[in-house]
Amino acid sequence: xxxxxxxxxxxxxxxxxxxxxxxxxxxxxxxxxxxxxxxxxxxxxxxxxxxxxxxxxxxxxxxxxxxxxxxxxxxxxxxxxxxxxxxxxxxxxxxxxxxxxxxxxxxxxxxxxxxxxxxxxxxxxxxxxxxxxxxxxxxxxxxxxxxxxxxxxxxxxxxxxxxxxxxxxxxxxxxxxxxxxxxxxxxxxxxxxxxxxxxxxxxxxxxxxxxxxxxxxxxxxxxxxxxxxxxxxxxxxxxxxxxxxxxxxxxxxxxxxxx
Numbered sequence: 001x002x003x004x005x006x007x008x009x010x011x012x013x014x015x016x017x018x019x020x021x022x023x024x025x026x027x028x029x030x031x032x033x034x035x036x037x038x039x040x041x042x043x044x045x046x047x048x049x050x051x052x053x054x055x056x057x058x059x060x061x062x063x064x065x066x067x068x069x070x071x072x073x074x075x076x077x078x079x080x081x082x083x084x085x086x087x088x089x090x091x092x093x094x095x096x097x098x099x100x101x102x103x104x105x106x107x108x109x110x111x112x113x114x115x116x117x118x119x120x121x122x123x124x125x126x127x128x129x130x131x132x133x134x135x136x137x138x139x140x141x142x143x144x145x146x147x148x149x150x151x152x153x154x155x156x157x158x159x160x161x162x163x164x165x166x167x168x169x170x171x172x173x174x175x176x177x178x179x180x181x182x183x184x185x186x187x188x189x190x191x192x193x194x195x196x197x198x199x200x201x202x203x204x205x206x207x208x209x210x211x212x213x214x215x216x217x218x219x220x221x222x223x224x225x226x227x228x229x230x231x232x233x234x235x236x237x238x239x240x241x242x243x244x245x246x247x248x249x250x251x252x253x254x255x256x257x258x259x
Contacts, residue, residue, distance in 0.1 A: 036089070036123040036197035037207050037258070043117035045084070045125075046208040049102065049110040050256070051077065054216045059106050061166075067219040069226040072168045074215065077104040078151060079129050079162040080144070082190075084114045086122040094118060099135070101144040101151065123198050125209070129249060130161030130190030133181050153179060157237060161189060162249055164218065168227045178245060180237025189237055191246050193253045200258040210256040217252040218245070 037045075051058045053065045053074075061075050079102050085095045096114045104110060130136075131145070136158035140147055151160045160179040167173050180189050195209070219225045223244045231241045 035199070035201045036121055037086075037200070038121045038203045039117050039119050039205055039207075040203060041119050041205045042115075043119065044113065044115045044206045045086075045117060046206070047081070047084075047112040047114075047127075047211055048208055049112070049211045049213055051104050051110065051213050051215065054214065057106070058104070058215060065216070067216070067227075068224050069228065070168045070219070072166055072174070072219070072227070074164065074166040076163060076165040077215070078102060078149075078160075078164075080131055080151070080159065081112050082128045082131055082135075084112075084125065084127045086117060087124045087126075089121045089123050094122075099131070099144045101149055103149070124194060124196055126192055126194040128190045128192055129253075130179070130188075131159045132190060133188070136179075136181055136190075153235075161191070164215070168232065172227065172232060174227050174232040176231075176234045176245060178234065178242055178249070182237065183242045183246070184238050184240055185243060187243065187246075189242065189246065191250050193250055195253075195255050197258070202258050208259040210259065212254050212256050214252050214254070218248050221248060221251050223248055 037043075056063070056065070058074055058077070061073055064071050064073055066072075081100045081102060082098060083095055084098050085093050087093050094117065096116060098112075098114045100112045102110055102112070135141065135145065139155050140152070145152075145159065151163065152158070153160060157180050160177045162178045163176070165173075165175045178189055178191075183189055219227075225241075225244060225248060230244070231239055234242065234245075
């Protein structure tokens, strides 16, 4: 009889233990899959860039835009996009060594196309707004780097990486040209823009990144740029306000979508 009672107790304990285990929540397995762009063959990536001021498309000369400190008009907007580099999920970097000049035209789309991307999965993309130090110091060149494009200073100082010009207030004019290899602090004046691709999931042999460049951020974020108290004319690499502008230019780029 005592033996039977012990068996009942043991079976009861086993039943309780099984019940506790079955009620315990098993944590889901962590998803370690890296998303991004997967090129299935020799790939092609298009940057489709919309140029805006806040929520308005940019028109030259006719439209007034309001920064925190100034009323401005825009008459010219040019910059280099070079050295597009994709990073694989294994952290291998693929530099496509492109040199493209964006000369914004309100009546034409802005598309930069880079090709020859090896098949594989890519989790991020970067590019330079500007020209790398080797090409910037190589003198007169051709194509997008042809001095006829109006983006070259001299053999000593090299290329203008970014140029925006226009008017502010009633009678003021501004011309902000960033170039040269380094600013007054010794930091490169070629600005690196980086996009994380892992929020997206695209597979194929071609992809389009829809990018926004917001000129409002150029004057407002993260630094307030005041054309009345900061430099309204920058035409050399040593201007003390260039570091402030570089941060704003990098922040002006964002991804809208991936197709």
